Amino acid sequence: MRSRAKRKRVISKAFLYLILVLGAMIFLFPICWMLITALKTRAEVMTYPMQWLPEVLQWGNFARAITAFPILLYLRNTLFLVVFNLVGTVLSCTLVAYAFSRLRWPGRDVWFMVLLGTMMMPGVCTMIPSFIMYRNFGWIDTYLPLIVPSFTASAGNVFLIRQFFRTIPNELSESAKIDGASHLRIYSQIIMPLCSPVVVMVAVGTFMWTWNDFQGPLLYLNDNNLYTITYGLRTFQTQNSTDWSLLMAAALVISAPTIILFLSCQKYFIEGIVMSGLKG
Amino acid sequence: MKRKWMALFLALVMCVSLVACGDDTQGDDNEPQNQEEEQKPENGEGQDGEVEPYEPTYGEVEIDFWQHMDGEQFQILVDEYMDLHPNVKINLLSVSFWDYGNKIIPALAGGTAPDILLYDLATATERLAYGQTVDLTDHLAARGFDPSQFRTASMECCMLDDQIAGLPYLTDVRILYYNKDHFAEAGIEEPPATWDQVLEYTEKLTTYDENGNIERMGFHTGLGNLFPWTMIWTYGGQELDGETPVFNSQEGIDALQMAYDIQEASGGYDNYQLFYEGTQSSTMSPFVMGDVSMIVDTNEFAATIMRDNPELNWGAAILPTSDGENNHWTWSGGFDLEFTDHGDEDRLNAAIDFGLWLVSKEAQITYGTKSANLMCNTEAAEAVAAERTDLGDEYWAAVMESYDYGRYHDRCLAYPDFTNTISSAYTYVMDGTKTPKQALDDAAEIVTQEINNYHLMND
Known part of the structure; x- marks a missing residue:
């Protein structure tokens, strides 16, 4: 009887793993395809019927892709933006979330709804008004339109962090208040140390968003020396539109940091989602 | 205290809004303006209305130029111009073709567009109107500009009544490409001149596997x-008469009926869908791979064939028509050079001078010879055709004959996207949802409604 139940458990687990492996393969396929294409010759890419594997692995494509455009300059520019966006997003979103979760003030819930309402506005509707606003500020062809908004707290991140803050018992901050702690002290020394999962989650999301952002640099940057890595890759694609091997090699190099970062912070990422109540 | 904070907050919001919405250079970005009134005094027009001859007076000047075509070629031209005019510094920005619209539209709306830009010729007059x-x-009149150096259709496309919106740069035409080996195999000697012949050849050339798949x-x-409008033109039909849709005339109905009949001759809608989905798995055109015997594509497609399958035995011809003699109309697109005014007369003049040099015969030959593009300067186009012999005499004969038949969409500022409605009608016909007459009549009704809506809102 027991062995039958055990066998049933093993079969159902094996079935579950089979589905997971199949799912993983579907998601891994594009990355594998990028890698295989990056290692082919141009002729092998264009061959019809399709040739799945290269005859000789063309590792030199990576070296050519890296030297074909100023990748180090674009990398430096992107990292500059990433650092400021990380600081701006984490600082502003946690402060706003603190105000929405730990402070009591009139109209708090109404304003929170208003904040969430801004998420319903499609980005394309605000593109031209934002552009005109930044133009009037004299910010075109500078990094300011790509940095300053991160210091104004985005609704999605505020919502996530607020949900996380609500899981921290109020008694902690109340006892600190009795001991004479100010809100800034409660925020920095009690709340923040307890919410590393959600902060890491927001930070990883911000990193990936800033790293992959194409529309912002396209709109606001005109000087080649200010280009970011994604925008630079697009320019590279324009110049080498037919050389898919080089393009895939460059794309792999550029996407590697986000993949590595996600894999190394996956634990915090999932914990953040679970704790902020987003998990179904 | 609360009220005080609220008042301060509202005041801050209002300040930010005013700064954001104010426009110190161009007024309301969406209101059509009378450009003529603004421009005339800058061009030295005399009191009697005659335009004074232009003499460049600027010294050191720096201008911005944005484009979305061949960046390397434009850099060569820019460098050459700067060598000839050391006082002019040109900052070239090359943007991907697919992203250019997203870059240029906000820049035009925000008044930060470059002094000179390459953009869509067909919509140049819309930007001037707004x-x-x-x-x-007047700028061109003062410089003794001769519009006859350009292909007539392209030059006319840049005109809004008597105003000139841009300088035609390059254009394209659609021609028929055919596979000579397939033709020989089917015993066909000449490319089709009429749509009836296309129908007949399609039946002969289409082959099926043992399962009945194409x-x-x-x-x-x-x-x-x-596109459906090109077929309608080749039947002698038109798109619009003023703001009245006329694409649902008998010619239009005949054209769409022929498109449907050709589909039936090549296996029908379901078979076509299967075949089409199969072609999407490759980065190459099915014609280039030898899976299609005839295809209509732009003149630039020849370079794609040469690049992807140089061994292909192909030929080219002008588009077929209903009778084989008249109406060899072909849809043309292309790009023109447009200019923006940043309130600096020197920059504007330097940009226009540079633009005129770019459309000169010599500069157009330089660009066209390398890229094999069809230039709007007619002498340059002919020179490029003579130079690029690698593409073959038959190809250039078809291209240059079509050059004279190039046609742009009818202009309709009240509903510029009316061609999308014609495309939808075509789709309904091909999937068998509607007859050609039903589909085109319904499309005409939609277009009329949209135009009426525009006038209700704007008049």
């Missing part, structure tokens, strides 16, 4: 770059 670009009429398709109007 005050985003400069009316060149192995090789003779022709289909949905492949390549043929």
